[in-house]
Amino acid sequence: MRNETMHGVSLRGRDNASRVGLLLTLSLLGILFTSTVILVGVWTRLVDAGLGCPDWPGCYGRLVVPDAERAMAHSPDAPLESFKAWVEMIHRYIASGLGLLVIALLVAGAGLRKYQGYPWGVSLALLVVILLQGAFGAFTVTLKLWPQVVTMHLLGGLAVLLLFVWLHLRLRRFASGDTGERPRRRLTPLWGLAILLLLLQLALGGWVSSNYAGIACQGFPTCNGQWWPEMDWSEGFHLTQTVGPNYLHGQLHADARMAIQQGHRIGALLLGLTLLALAARYWREARLRPWLGGLVGIYVLQLGLGVANVLMWLPLWLALLHTAGAVALVLCLALAVWHWREPVGDVNTIRQDKEWAHV
Template sequence: MGEEVAGRLRLLLSLSLIGVVFTSVVILVGVWTRLVDAGLGCPDWPGCYGRLVVPDAERAMAHSPDAPLEVFKAWVEMIHRYVASALGLLVIALLVLGARLRRRPGYPWGVSVALLAVILVQGAFGAFTVTLKLWPQVVTLHLLGGLAVLLLFLWLHLRLRRFTAGDDGRAPRRRLTPLWGLAMLLLLLQLALGGWVSSNYAGIACQGFPTCNGQWWPAMDWSEGFHLTQTVGPNYLHGQLHADARVAIQQGHRLGALALGLGLLALAIRHWQEARLRPWLGALMAVYGVQFGLGVANVLLWLPLWLALLHTAGAVALVLLLALALWQWRESAVDVKTGTTRVDKEWVHG
C-alpha cells in the first residue's frame, strides 16, 4: 500500500469516526429543537422566512404574515439546519476521498453510497417536517433516519478499519441468527415507539410508574393512538390526539421497553460465554438499565429538558452498542472446514 493511499485511508478513518460523533450531536440538536417547540420556528425550508439567516421581525412579517417571528425558536431551528448541512458535506467529502479506492477488494464503497442516499432522504424528511407541520409519521421517520445515518457512519468506520488492516472482506463471517435479528427488531420497534411518543406529545400522558394514572391498565384508545393513515392536519404542534390515545402510546412504549429488555437479556445469556463479546453485552445491558431509569425519571419529573435529552442520548448509545456487539460477533473467527466458530485465544487469555 503506497504512502498516498495510506494517508488517504487515515483521513477516511478519522472523518468516518468524526461522522459518528457529529451525527450523535445532530440527533441531539434535533431533539432539542423539538423539545423547545422550535420545529416550526421557521415556516419555510431550507431558509428562514426566505433568508439563510434569521431576519428581523419586519422582514419576517412581510414574508409570512400568518407566522409571527419568535427569534429564539427560529435560531434553534436554523442551528439544527446548519449542523445537518455540515453533516451532509462530511458525507460528500468521504465519498470524494474514497472514489479512487472504490475498485479495491474490500473497500466499503457501497456503504459510502448508501450513506449519501440516506442523508439525502434525511434532507427531504427535514423539509417535510416543516411543510407537513410536524406530521407525526414524518417526525418519527426523521428520527429513525438520523439513527440510520449514525449506523452507516459507524459501519463505514469499522469496514475501513478492516480494509486498512489488509482484510479484503472475503473471509467467512457468521450469518445473522434469529436471536440477533429479534434483538435488532425490538430495538428498532422501541426507537420508533419513542419517536411516536415524542411526535404525539405523549411523554407525560401517564402520571406515575409502574402504574399509569393510578391504574395498571387505564382507559386507552389504541386504534386512535396508532392510526398511521390519518390525513395531514393543519398543525401538529403540541399534538391533536385525545388523552386516551396518548395513554395508549405511552403504554405501548412501556411494553416495548419491557420486550426489548427481555430480548437483550436473552442475547446476553446466549453469548455470555464468548469472552470477546462479554464486555459489549455487559455494556449493552448496563446502558439499557440506565435508559430504563431515565424513562421512569422523565415520567416522574414531568419531562424536564435535560432529562429528555439524556434519554435520547441513551437511545443513541443503545444503537451504537448493539451494532458494535453485532460487529464483534460477526468478526469472530470461523473455521472454514467445519463452519464452527472459534473464539480467538488472544481474547480469551488476554
C-alpha cells in the same frame, strides 16, 4: 518510496495510506457529528422550535434569521420568535455540515473503490440516506410536524449513524488488509429479535415524542393510578392521520396518548427481556462480553431515565439524556453485532463456532 500491497493490488507511495487514514478520521467524526445532530434535533423539538422557521431551507426566505419586520412581510401568519427560529436554523446548519461531510467521504474514497474490500457501497448508501434525511427535514416543516414524518426523520438520523459506524468498521478492516472474503457468522434468530425489538422501540419512542405523549401517563409503573386504564389504541396508532393540521403540541386526545405511552412501556419490557436472554446465551464468548454487558447496562440506565422523565414531568435535560441513551444503545448493539459476525482464527474455527451458536 516503499511499496505497499493492499488486497493483491500494488499501491505506490504514501498517498493511499494517507487517504485511508483520512477516511477513518472522517468516518469517526461522522459518528460524533451525527450523534450531535440527533441530539440538537431533539432539543429543537423539546423547546417547540420545530416550526421556528415556517419555510425551508431558509428562514422567512433568508439563510439567516431576519428581523421581525422582514419576517412579517414574508409570513404574516407566522410571527417571528427569534429564539426558536435560531434554534431551528442552527439545527439546519449542523445538518448541512453533516451532508458536506458525507460528500467529502465519497470524494476522498472514490479513488479507492477499485480495490477489493473497499466499502464503496456503504459510502453510496450513506449519501442516499443523507439526501432522504434532507427531504424528511423539509417535510417536517412543510407538513407542520406530521407525526409520521417526524418519527421517520428520527429513524433516518439513527440510520445515518449506523451507516457511519459500519463504514468506519469496514474501513478499519480494509486498512488491515482483510478482503472480507473469510466466512462470517450469520445472525441467529435471537440476534434478529433483539435488532427488531430495538427498532420497534426506537420507532415507539419517536411516536411518543411526535404525539406529545411523554407524560400522558402520570406515575410508574401504573398509568394515572391504574394498571390498565381506558385507552384508545386505534386512534393512538392511527398511521393515516390527516395531513394539514398544525401538529405542534399534538392533536390526539388523552386516551390515545395513554395508549402510545403504554405501548412504549410494553416495548421496553420486551426489549429488556430479549437483551437479557442475548447476554445469557452468548456470555461465554469473551470478545462479546463487553458489548453484551454494555447493552444490559445501557438498557437499565435507559429504563431509569424513562421512569424519571415521567415522575419529574419531562425536564429538558432529562429528556435529552434519554435520547442520548437511545443513541448509545444503538451504537452498542451495532458493535455487538459486528463482533459477533467477525471471524476468529481459521475457517475450521468459524465452522465450529457456527455449530454451537445456532439457536
